[in-house]
Amino acid sequence: MRDGYPLVELHRHLDGNVRVGTVFDLARQHGLDLPAWTVEGLRPHVQVMGREAGLMLFIAKFGLVRRVIADYDAVRRIVRENLEDAAGEGIDYIELRGIDLAHEYRIASEELGLSGAEIHRMQENVALEAAFLTPEERTELLAALGYPQSLH
Numbered sequence: 454m455r456d457g458y459p460l461v462e463l464h465r466h467l468d469g470n471v472r473v474g475t476v477f478d479l480a481r482q483h484g485l486d487l488p489a490w491t492v493e494g495l496r497p498h499v500q501v502m503g504r505e506a507g508l509m510l511f512i513a514k515f516g517l518v519r520r521v522i523a524d525y526d527a528v529r530r531i532v533r534e535n536l537e538d539a540a541g542e543g544i545d546y547i548e549l550r551g552i553d554l555a556h557e558y559r560i561a562s563e564e565l566g567l568s569g570a571e572i573h574r575m576q577e578n579v580a581l582e583a584a585f586l587t588p589e590e591r592t593e594l595l596a597a598l599g600y601p602q603s604l605h
Contacts, residue, residue: 459545466550467531471518473500475534479521487517550591 454460473496480487489495496502499518505511522528532549539547596602 454545455543460543462539462544462547464550465535465539465547467528467535468515468518468522470535470538471499471521471531472534472538475530476518476521479523479527479530480517483521483523485517485520 474492476499477487477492477495479485487495488498499514501511501514505514522531535549536547
């Protein structure tokens with residue numbers, strides 16, 4: 454709560470909010486080559502540290518992050534850590550946006566095991582409400598609320 458109002462985050466991309474230490478751990482676990490072999494050395498390669506010279510340099514930061522999201526356990530860890538971090542930031546309600554594993558890893562979104570029940574179990578240890586929206590669910594929600602197609 455801030456000034457008596459709940460603090461809400463409506464659009465947190467999971468793959469854009471991965472702890473650097475988690476990227477390091479998962480890369481080592483999956484045998485991926487890293488540009489640096491310490492968390493601090495890895496940080497500038499996976500985290501936006503300031504203004505980037507261009508969009509492609511900004512987007513490039515996500516390359517290694519997406520590669521470490523290689524299995525369901527990695528996804529679950531990243532979801533849990535996002536919930537912990539959001540609670541630590543004082544957020545009362547958060548909507549998590551999905552990792553597009555169907556595209557990146559040819560794994561269907563429904564196979565992730567990230568149902569509402571799973572999110573609920575993960576958030577039992579943190580003090581906030583959370584929702585996980587796949588891109589399809591977001592589109593359906595916006596359509597049901599009467600938003601124009603251009604905003605879906």
